[in-house]
Structures are given as structure tokens and as C-alpha cells.
Amino acid sequence: MKKVLFVDCCIRREASRSKELAEYFIQKLEETGAYEIERLCLMDENLSYFSDGFFLQREALLAEGKFDHPRFRYAHRFAAADKIVIAAPFWDLSFPALLKVYIENLCVDGITFHSDETGLHGLCKADHMVFLTARGGIYTDSPMEQGARYLEQMAAFFGIAKFDCVAAEGLDIGAWPVVELMEQAKEKAAEVAKAF
Numbered sequence: 001m002k003k004v005l006f007v008d009c010c011i012r013r014e015a016s017r018s019k020e021l022a023e024y025f026i027q028k029l030e031e032t033g034a035y036e037i038e039r040l041c042l043m044d045e046n047l048s049y050f051s052d053g054f055f056l057q058r059e060a061l062l063a064e065g066k067f068d069h070p071r072f073r074y075a076h077r078f079a080a081a082d083k084i085v086i087a088a089p090f091w092d093l094s095f096p097a098l099l100k101v102y103i104e105n106l107c108v109d110g111i112t113f114h115s116d117e118t119g120l121h122g123l124c125k126a127d128h129m130v131f132l133t134a135r136g137g138i139y140t141d142s143p144m145e146q147g148a149r150y151l152e153q154m155a156a157f158f159g160i161a162k163f164d165c166v167a168a169e170g171l172d173i174g175a176w177p178v179v180e181l182m183e184q185a186k187e188k189a190a191e192v193a194k195a196f
């Protein structure tokens, strides 16, 4: 069975439409019987961003090659997964800061990527990252959208060749029934799940 790491950053939890979309996608994967889903709910983790001692501790551990320190557990788990699924809402043209803090903790030279004189090389095993998100407005073709764009580049940085974003959009505009917009996004999610 392929191991899927499902990173849940849907801050509004059960009220979140990003979560509803992601759970639909996960259900489609589960129906195939081909995947083992490992869930990581970021709201339940005590993640810290880098500052002062927490940053210095990282530098010291890396200098000593202590990659087995517990603070690197997120990076190890991410690097070992066969597939990555991330769910987060569209906030402030991107995604919630909590997801950025998680990514900050993932970027460990020697675990998720490697740098040498020839450049940067991804070390992650996964071959596909899927990002599921719900947006108040419509941004798919807008350069203002900086969440999916950033994650696509991070996937490449980690050595993950394929990236897909499934977005439910225009949910807060009020021009179309939310149920219909969600159905459209779910159809796309089902297609992506088939080709996962």
C-alpha cells in the first residue's frame, strides 16, 4: 500500500469547506484500497516558528549532524511518504501562517533536500503532491494567488515531480449556490484521485 501523508491545515475544522473537499478526495483514495492514509492535523501540533533559541538549536543540531532529534520528526515523516495531500483555506492571497510554519520545519538540509556545489536537490520520496483549498473569490488565473503557486514550487524543491491544485472558488461571492461550486470542485478532486 502506498503511504499518503494528509496534512490538514483547515483552521475552521469541521466547518471548513477546504476540509470538506479534502475529505472527499481522501474518501476517493480510500475506496481504491491502495492507500494507507496518515493524518497530520496541524492545529493539534505545537508547531513553533524559528526565532531566538529555537532557531539557534536547529543550527547547532545541523552542524553536529543530529538528524535524529525529535524536532526533525515532521521532516522525516514528510520525506518518507509516497504521496502528499495538503488541505488549507485561501487566506490573504495565500494560506494560513500555520502551514508556512510547518513548511519552515520541513526544510531541513539533509532530510527533505540537499544542497551542494551543483545546487539544490530534493530528497523526498513522494512523486505527487495535491493541494485542496477553498477560496472566497476567484483566483485560479490571477497572479494574486500565491498559495498554490508557492506550494507547487515547494513540491519541486522537495523533489516531488507532480503537483495538482483542486480549488473550490467564488464561495463568498454570493452569485452561485455554494453547494454547486463544491460539487464542481469535488468532480475535479475525483479526477485527480483517479490519476494519483
Ligand SMILES: Cc1cc2nc3c(=O)[nH]c(=O)nc-3n(C[C@H](O)[C@H](O)[C@H](O)COP(=O)(O)O)c2cc1C
Residues within 6 Å of the ligand: 010, 011, 012, 015, 016, 017, 018, 019, 088, 089, 090, 091, 092, 093, 094, 134, 135, 136, 137, 138, 171, 172
Ligand atoms: C483570515 C481570512 C482571510 C481570507 N482571505 C481571503 C482572500 O484573500 N481572498 C479571498 O477570496 N477570500 C479570502 N477569505 C475567504 C476564504 O477564502 C473563504 O471563506 C474560504 O471558503 C475559507 O475556507 P474554509 O471554508 O476552508 O475555512 C479569507 C477568510 C479568512 C477567514
